[in-house]
Amino acid sequence: MATLQDLTKHNQTALADMLTMMSEDEKNQLAQDLDNLDLEEIEALYHDVYVNRHVEAPAGELTDVAVEVKAAMAKERLTELAQLGQTAIKEGRFAALLMAGGQGTRLAHPGPKGTFSFDDVSLFELQARQLLKIAAECNTAIPWYIMTSDINHDETIAFFKEHQFFNYPEKDITFFKQPNIVALSPAGQLLLNPKGQLLTAPNGNGGIYEALAATGLYQAMKKRGVEFIYLNNIDNVLVKVLDPVFCGLAVESGADVTTKTIRPLNGESVGRVIMVDDKKQVMEYTELPEGLENQFNNGNIGIHIFRRDFLEEASTQGLPYHLAIKNLEQLDEDFAVEKKETLKFEKFYFDIFRYAETFKTLQVDRESEFSPLKNKEGKDSITTARQSLIDNHII
Numbered sequence: 475m476a477t478l479q480d481l482t483k484h485n486q487t488a489l490a491d492m493l494t495m496m497s498e499d500e501k502n503q504l505a506q507d508l509d510n511l512d513l514e515e516i517e518a519l520y521h522d523v524y525v526n527r528h529v530e531a532p533a534g535e536l537t538d539v540a541v542e543v544k545a546a547m548a549k550e551r552l553t554e555l556a557q558l559g560q561t562a563i564k565e566g567r568f569a570a571l572l573m574a575g576g577q578g579t580r581l582a583h584p585g586p587k588g589t590f591s592f593d594d595v596s597l598f599e600l601q602a603r604q605l606l607k608i609a610a611e612c613n614t615a616i617p618w619y620i621m622t623s624d625i626n627h628d629e630t631i632a633f634f635k636e637h638q639f640f641n642y643p644e645k646d647i648t649f650f651k652q653p654n655i656v657a658l659s660p661a662g663q664l665l666l667n668p669k670g671q672l673l674t675a676p677n678g679n680g681g682i683y684e685a686l687a688a689t690g691l692y693q694a695m696k697k698r699g700v701e702f703i704y705l706n707n708i709d710n711v712l713v714k715v716l717d718p719v720f721c722g723l724a725v726e727s728g729a730d731v732t733t734k735t736i737r738p739l740n741g742e743s744v745g746r747v748i749m750v751d752d753k754k755q756v757m758e759y760t761e762l763p764e765g766l767e768n769q770f771n772n773g774n775i776g777i778h779i780f781r782r783d784f785l786e787e788a789s790t791q792g793l794p795y796h797l798a799i800k801n802l803e804q805l806d807e808d809f810a811v812e813k814k815e816t817l818k819f820e821k822f823y824f825d826i827f828r829y830a831e832t833f834k835t836l837q838v839d840r841e842s843e844f845s846p847l848k849n850k851e852g853k854d855s856i857t858t859a860r861q862s863l864i865d866n867h868i869i
């Protein structure tokens with residue numbers, strides 16, 4: 475266990491002070507958390523990701539990614555791609571993978587974001603319904619992998635049970651948890667959560683690859699004959715899960731990574747999909763120098779198809795951490811609960827693109843495919859998401 479001396483040596487004075495005020499029981503409760511801490515690594519992470527952070531354009535030539543524009547495709551081409559996709563789905567070559575481990579701090583919905591409901595239809599159900607429909611049309615079983623995290627795993631499973639898994643065959647759903655990492659104060663101090671445990675948080679959606687590897691799921695997919703993994707997030711209410719046209723494009727191209735994009739609005743807060751030399755990358759709008767984002771015409775909407783063999787191989791390589799500042803509940807030095815700005819360390823799932831050799835990109839219409847539920851009010855909010863669902867005759 476990290477001792478008081480260890481904590482002090484690594485500048486963790488806030489936690490060291492709190493420990494001196496704790497009862498034996500309280501200290502025992504923390505013992506295991508402290509056992510697993512690598513204080514040197516945490517110090518290095520704080521310095522790399524926060525203290526020495528700077529935004530710079532990636533080295534290399536930045537160009538717009540080459541795209542096929544769905545709206546400009548001939549009807550015959552769309553039909554051909556949809557058939558190719560459906561055949562592959564029928565043959566069991568596709569799995570659906572959902573990222574639902576986030577904290578949803580901006581929406582502040584009590585419970586996992588997927589449990590947020592419009593007229594009694596939850597975000598989870600919106601996706602389950604689509605998968606059920608495709609599975610019926612293709613007369614096949616579709617494995618659905620759902621990533622949760624410590625903060626929402628139990629509640630997510632309870633919600634699925636309460637709703638009889640939305641009639642999705644239980645045997646085809648696999649829940650798995652992403653890792654957690656410590657969160658720090660802006661001064662780099664370890665913190666305690668309201669329960670008096672070390673404050674940790676999910677390590678970003680890029681934690682998905684290590685979680686799939688650690689839980690043996692790449693192997694499980696291989697055994698089932700899965701060749702393509704269709705990844706999407708929980709909060710785009712217009713997401714087309716296992717869109718046959720998009721699946722067809724991935725099958726036809728055989729690319730390591732196939733991505734859907736939209737044309738971003740000026741200054742819009744979505745990552746830009748660009749080529750840096752010959753590698754596709756997503757640059758978060760916050761990580762691009764101001765104004766540069768408007769030079770690129772493809773916004774990332776978090777819908778991708780990966781070749782399974784590519785992901786399994788790439789998952790053995792590391793992904794960098796990025797900084798996220800969020801308001802998280804914690805104990806102050808008098809052990810009172812407060813909500814404060816906290817440094818979170820997050821991996822981004824799209825950083826895996828750097829390991830890919832081949833790419834394909836499909837630009838789609840925002841009106842029918844992208845409406846994220848991020849905030850309670852205003853932009854990308856409950857009101858805008860509901861309107862999109864109504865406009866697209868989904869609710």
Ligand code: UTP
Pocket residue numbers: 573574575576577578579580581587621623652676677678679706707708709800848
């Ligand atoms: P966001 O980046 O919007 O984060 O997630 P969030 O946690 O849902 O919301 P805020 O920023 O706290 O308000 C995009 C997608 O990535 C998933 C989310 O569940 C969502 O589907 N995600 C995010 C994870 O699975 N794990 C994470 O650690 C973070």
